Amino acid sequence: MALVRHALALCAAGSLLGLGANALTPRPAPLGHEVAAAADAPGAACQIQGLQAAIPRISVEEATPLCVACSALFVDARSSAEYEAGHITGALHLAPGEAVDPVLWRLGVYKTVVVYDRDPNCSVADQVAKKLLEHGVQDVRVLTGAWPAWTAARAPNAAGSCASCGPPATAAKGSP
Amino acid sequence: MSRSLARAGLVLASRLALAAIFLYAAATKVPDLAAFATDVANYRLVPAALVPWAAAAVVGIEIVVGLALLTGFYARAAALVAAGMLVVFIAGLSQALLRGIDLRCGCFGGDEPADWWTVVRDLFMLVPAGIVLALGRARRPAAEASSPSAGGAHLGRISTRY
Numbered sequence: 001m002a003l004v005r006h007a008l009a010l011c012a013a014g015s016l017l018g019l020g021a022n023a024l025t026p027r028p029a030p031l032g033h034e035v036a037a038a039a040d041a042p043g044a045a046c047q048i049q050g051l052q053a054a055i056p057r058i059s060v061e062e063a064t065p066l067c068v069a070c071s072a073l074f075v076d077a078r079s080s081a082e083y084e085a086g087h088i089t090g091a092l093h094l095a096p097g098e099a100v101d102p103v104l105w106r107l108g109v110y111k112t113v114v115v116y117d118r119d120p121n122c123s124v125a126d127q128v129a130k131k132l133l134e135h136g137v138q139d140v141r142v143l144t145g146a147w148p149a150w151t152a153a154r155a156p157n158a159a160g161s162c163a164s165c166g167p168p169a170t171a172a173k174g175s176p
Numbered sequence: 177m178s179r180s181l182a183r184a185g186l187v188l189a190s191r192l193a194l195a196a197i198f199l200y201a202a203a204t205k206v207p208d209l210a211a212f213a214t215d216v217a218n219y220r221l222v223p224a225a226l227v228p229w230a231a232a233a234v235v236g237i238e239i240v241v242g243l244a245l246l247t248g249f250y251a252r253a254a255a256l257v258a259a260g261m262l263v264v265f266i267a268g269l270s271q272a273l274l275r276g277i278d279l280r281c282g283c284f285g286g287d288e289p290a291d292w293w294t295v296v297r298d299l300f301m302l303v304p305a306g307i308v309l310a311l312g313r314a315r316r317p318a319a320e321a322s323s324p325s326a327g328g329a330h331l332g333r334i335s336t337r338y
Binding site (some may be wrong): 003005006007009010011013014015016017018019020021022024025026027028029030031032033034035036037098099 | 188209212213217232233239244252253254272279333
């Protein structure tokens with residue numbers, strides 16, 4: 001019992017020491033502020049160093065009819081906050097760090113899967129698309145011009161015209 | 177006699193090895209605790225508001241555990257904390273890998289990715305912690321050791337300094 005008591009005392013002393021070290025370090029952890037996972041933090045997703053994979057592209061003009069006809073599933077690779085703020089109607093949210101398996105059943109229903117990113121220079125959509133290809137999804141494309149091009153073209157977004165494709169789903173809501 | 181010497185040597189080696197690992201791990205994180213907080217967040221185990229506090233606490237506990245193992249004071253208690261931390265690290269890494277979360281390990285600063293080898297490495301680190309816990313002897317208080325009557329009467333009695 002004394003062993004456990006001493007172990008708890010070491011933990012308490014260590015925690016206090018850690019807070020002291022945090023006050024002295026040049027780059028402290030921001031106490032009192034939330035620190036979200038990189039994939040969930042607005043604007044942080046593109047900081048993930050990645051690849052510009054050789055994934056086929058699809059333009060907004062080509063993708064819009066697929067959305068309206070519900071013949072493609074759109075995958076939003078941006079942060080959760082950005083997805084919540086607005087996304088292509090019916091798009092599935094899948095950040096690069098999230099597991100594909102729970103949503104694989106949903107991806108397999110569509111002939112084409114279109115992944116889009118927060119800005120055209122971001123490689124996160126490529127990372128997600130590569131992951132989908134590795135999981136056996138056949139026709140995966142990355143949207144040219146990303147989210148800004150989609151909104152600039154006034155293509156269907158969360159209030160758009162292809163809501164009949166079904167409600168938006170996040171990666172967490174994976175079970176059929 | 178030689179058996180007890182070998183045992184003492186094994187415990188000492190385990191203590192010093194574990195101390196070196198924990199102190200090195202803390203030393204690599206202290207200069208950039210903000211980056212370590214981001215690594216902790218990426219495991220998605222701790223609420224976002226608690227992440228910076230958890231990051232600071234982990235590093236502080238690593239320092240205290242490392243110093244305790246190095247000096248031998250409360251070494252068994254330190255080994256218990258080290259083992260507990262390693263179990264939490266192994267669980268955290270495993271759940272992230274099983275969920276397909278792609279992240280930096282955050283173990284020794286830098287950009288080391290988390291993979292199953294990281295889990296195996298942590299499992300190996302449990303061995304010296306277990307040795308110190310199982311075979312480590314607690315120190316007898318100095319007063320007790322120097323008193324012939326007390327020392328004789330309580331030979332082998334375990335002191336409170338674990």
